[in-house]
Amino acid sequence: MRHLGKTLPFRGPEGTLVPDSIAEVSSPRLGGVEQWVMIRGESLANPPLILLYGGPGLTETRLFRHFNAPLEKRFTVVYWDQRGSGKSYDPRSPTSSMTVERFIADLDELVEMVCKRLGKDRVTLYGHSWGSVLGVLYAARFPQKVAAYVGSGQVGDWAAGEAASYAFAVAEAERAGNRRALKALRAIGPPPHSAEKLWTQRTWLMRLEGQLGPRRLWDTARIFLSRPESSIFDLRNIMRGFRSSLDVMWAEVSKLNLLTLVPALQVPVFFFLGRRDHWVPPEGSVAYFDALIAPSKRLVWFEQSGHEPFADEPDKFNTAMVELVRPVVVARGLQAQRPS
Incomplete structure (x- = not known):
């Protein structure tokens, strides 16, 4: 395991280890x-x-x-x-x-x-x-x-949930008038999906929900690197x-x-x-x-x-x-x- 990492102990107000932690x-x-x-x-x-x-x-x-x-x-x-x-x-x-x-x-x-x-x-x-x-x-x-x-x-x-998720993504793309999203989603068709088609559906769903903007991605990256257990190599x-x-x-x-x-x-x-x-x-x-x-x-x-x-x-x-x-x-x- 390349980066096992470490985690900080629990300490009280005086800096001493918390008993039984x-x-x-x-x-x-x-x-x-x-x-x-x-x-x-x-x-x-x-x-x-x-x-x-x-x-x-x-x-x-x-x-x-x-x-x-x-x-x-x-x-x-x-x-x-x-x-x-x-x-x-x-x-x-x-x-x-x-x-x-x-x-x-x-x-x-x-x-x-x-x-x-x-x-x-x-x-x-x-x-x-x-x-x-x-x-x-x-x-x-x-x-x-x-x-x-x-x-x-x-x-x-699980299969019914995937069908509902896909239907929502298509409806959201139609509501937003996002032709690129509609084209991509209609190209893969409704579930069952392969893993590759799932990636396409989820990526467009995240875009339609605003989860792939630069600020959101930056905030997520900072969270993933914000603890001593973490490493950029992870x-x-x-x-x-x-x-x-x-x-x-x-x-x-x-x-x-x-x-x-x-x-x-x-x-x-x-x-x-x-x-x-x-x-x-x-x-x-x-x-x-x-x-x-x-x-x-x-x-x-x-x-x-x-x-x-x-x-x-x-x-x-x-x-x-x-x-x-x-x-x-x-x-x-x-x-x-x-x-x-």
């Missing part, structure tokens, strides 16, 4: 492959929270560290660059290992490692976009290891990992339908949905939420958010995690400790 970076072998993991929290007594990023292949560590670092006060946060992404990207890794089953197995090894390191029995999972599929599939298979599941950009029927691998992971995994993941694969979960469920999400349109997320059977479930709308509520409305997101999710997780932990 944790701030460490490592590269454990998960599924036989070195993968970058960072664990940060002000108190080991707090419940562990594993972040599952989108893509497949897009590390979001820097975004979470920039917008959601306050969560480290009430959770022990685990940042994980999944196989093939970010600091875990290795062009020598065989593409045959980039399967949904392999990612579930990697996550299970990570959960076991985290629980052993922190002395816990369960973890909370936050899944974003592709991570929302990985998180649901994992929670369904290993409910005894999951205290709660939180999803945003929550995939339900940028190339971030994009290479995203593109290669998507190229390899898109044919498999784009066919997944959680409504049929996971109609029920045995853990508390939270959906944090951006009202303006046009990558994973929230109508599909709500359809899955309504159909999903769970011991408890709660849907929270982020009215000013698109695909990334944690970055679009970070204060509301952080508050919801602490005030809505954490009490449920803590209560389940207390129940688990009670003698039978």
Whole structure:
């Protein structure tokens, strides 16, 4: 791993280390492959929270560290660059290992490692976009290891979501009178798309939504380089990992339908949905939420958010995690400790 990086410890007002805090970076072998993991929290007594990023292949560590670092006060946060992404990207890794089953197995090894390191029995999972599929599939298979599941950009029927996203992009191009966008979108046609056609659709969608302007790109680049865990040398691998992971995994993941694969979960469920999400349109997320059977479930709308509520409305997101999710997780932990 070329740039493992470092992370600053938690210090009190006098500069002394905060007792029972944790701030460490490592590269454990998960599924036989070195993968970058960072664990940060002000108190080991707090419940562990594993972040599952989108893509497949897009590390979001820097975004979470920039917008959601306050969560480290009430959770022990685990940042994980999944196989093939970010600091875990290795062009020598065989593409045959980039399967949904392999990612579930990697996550299970990570959960076991985290629980052993922190002395816990369960973890909370936050899944974003592709991570929302990985998180649901994992929670369904290993409910005894999951205290709660939180999803945003929550995939339900992936194929239906892609069809809705494409239809929105075409309608937006027509509304804006953008002939170049219309020509490009009509040339690729409606889904199902190859990974290459998906890149075309997403690129035009971002342009139509104003996400590819010079100021937006500069702000994003500054965020990605703003922490001691980061390096300018990471940028190339971030994009290479995203593109290669998507190229390899898109044919498999784009066919997944959680409504049929996971109609029920045995853990508390939270959906944090951006009202303006046009990558994973929230109508599909709500359809899955309504159909999903769970011991408890709660849907929270982020009215000013698109695909990334944690970055679009970070204060509301952080508050919801602490005030809505954490009490449920803590209560389940207390129940688990009670003698039978």
